[in-house]
Amino acid sequence: MTRYTLFILSAVFTALYAIDGPPMDRSAYGTLSGSVMDSVNGEPLEYASISITRPRDKKIVDGGISRENGLFNIQHRLSGNYDITVEHIGYDKKRFLDIAFSDETGPVPVLLDTLLLSPRSILLDQVDADGQRPVYSVGLDKKTFQVSDIISLTAGTASDALRNIPAVDVDMDGVISLRGDKNVRLLINGSPTGIGQEDRRTRVDLLPNGLIERIEVITNPSPEHDPEGMAGIINIILKENLRTGLSSHLSVGNHGRSSASAGLDHSKGDLNLHLSASANSGYSRTLSHRNFVWDYPGFTLTSEQRKTHLSRPVAGVIRVGGSHRVLEGHELDLFSTVSIFNHGSQDTINHISPVEYDLATKDNRNGWTLDLSGKHAWNMRDRSRSLVTSLFFSRSGEHEKDVNDRNVSGTGPDDHSHIYKDDAFSTISVRSVYNHAIKKGMNLKTGVESVHRTTDQELEYLHFPFGFDHEERIQAVFFDSHFFGSEKLRLEGGLRLETVGSKGVVKEIMLPDDHHHLDTTNTFTSLIDSSISMSPISQTYSKLYPSFRLRVKPFETVSVDLNYSRRTNRPKRTSLNPFPISMIDDYHTRVGNP
Secondary structure (H helix, E strand, O other): OHHHHHHHHHHHHHHHHHHHOOOOOOOOOEEEEEEEEEOOOOOEOOOOEEEEEOOOOOOEEEEEEOOOOOEEEEEEOOOOEEEEEEEOOOEOOEEEEEEEOEEOOEEOOEEEEEEEEOEOEEEEOOEEEEOOOOOEEEOOOOEEEOHHHOHHHOOOEHHHHHHOOOOEEEOOOOEEEEOOEOOEEEEEOOEEOOOOOOOOEOOHHHOEHHHEEEEEEEOOOOOOOOOEOOOEEEEEEEOOOOOOEEEEEEEEOHHHOEEEEEEEEEEEOOEEEEEEEEEEEOOEEEEEEEEEEEEEOOEEEEEEEEEEEEEEEEEEEEEEEEEEEEEOOEEEEEEEEEEEEEEEEEEEEEEEEOOOEEEEEEEEEEEEEEEEEEEEEEEOOOOOEEEEEEEEEEEEEEEEEEEEEEEEOOOOEEEEEEEEEEEEEEEEEEEEEEEEEEEOOEEEEEEEEEEEEEEEEEEEEOOEEEEEEEEEEEEEEEEEEEEEEEOOEEEEEEEEEEEEEEEEEEEEOOOOHHHOOOOOOOHHHHHHHHHHHHOOEEEEEEEEEEEEEEEEEEEOOEEEEEEEEOOEOOOOHHHHOOOOOOOOOOOOOOOOOO
């Protein structure tokens, strides 16, 4: 691991040196810099237009657009005084008149600091039309869904919000799919999260919509993002009002569905504090008819089942944190989120063929998640350079108990079993990103990232305890370039280099002599024994992930996008874990990776 880390760090520092290079003579250049934000919610506005016009004839002589974080930095070689116009679709314009762009020594820096644009209001006779953000907007690399603007979603959870996004779905097990592909990576505020468990099954029902500001669907991620997830990335952005005040919410539905949340924000000077808490309970009932066909050499086996599933999840979330501007140009953010849940479900399976029997299962899962995140951001005064370093830690635990009763042909209990599972997951990631506005319309971003994931799972089956431990380390270096020729042309491209090392161990947990049970052999124990004999298994590999994005806008209402990015599907924990997902239904066995 050490040599990979040294290699990545040396590559990044070499890149940074190449970016800075020898000092450039900028005496003939000045800069116009600042940031653009929504005055209602404080969100940065991307693609805001900044125009520099000549006062006498209103002709545009220079300009640019804001980046994803709302910042803009425009180099100029202007002499004299000019007007500045800042505008965005759906917002009122801001104008600055007769601004000096030079003095007796030449062009000078012009700093506009933070500009707040207000949603536009239009008065037509007796009808008031208030301008507002579009609920669903499409960018070059992502689509944004404004959850906080939809009243009908106030009472639901993130699962309901995701189901309202085109091409996104969440099934009854919490598995998210994008355009039918279940290989989706889940992020919270741009960082991995314990509720995702680095697995396809998620706990998005832990998050009430009252805590969510927006959801980003990133189908063509830049090299800054982990390439995991062929379908793309779902990034849930939580609310951080950072304005002094108190808010609350309560909703009640049928079948015991309910949710409640409360938030408190305090802002004073350079210090902003945030506290929020929420709780929700749900209910779902699904009916399904399943047919399975297995083709074996010489014969075919068919299984037919009817299934009834009842689910009653209960969850609570507490989030606390804040931000502080410690020095000029330096800002520190610290946030923590604690989640707890209890998920009870009942399944009734009527197995029709080839053997007729009824199977009743009661499943109870309870667990917790702790997410800790910290970020330090440094920005030069003219906004031309920035360095953002973030640290993330997540730890989650889950206990599951299955009670199963099998009844053959209605003649009474034919089989009874208990299955216990204990899972623990942890993730630590460190990332540092350097952004440099090289010149007008061109940005270069480069950085390093290190991720360490561990899995510790235990299974008690037929009174035999087994364990599975897995460790994964990812070291990455990346760069991404952006070119804005004009509002009609935008070009982005980059490259990510990763080195991945992993190790998995399957083991039998030894019990005291007086706890031993008679040996029982079946399909499941044979698979686990096979995994133990091959354990441990480890591998190391390196890969390059290029990315390219192009947008051409020949007309105001027409745009053409061309995107390419290389992605990967790293083995999920369900694939790595040799323990079958279902150990209660002989005719529907999902085996992992023994």
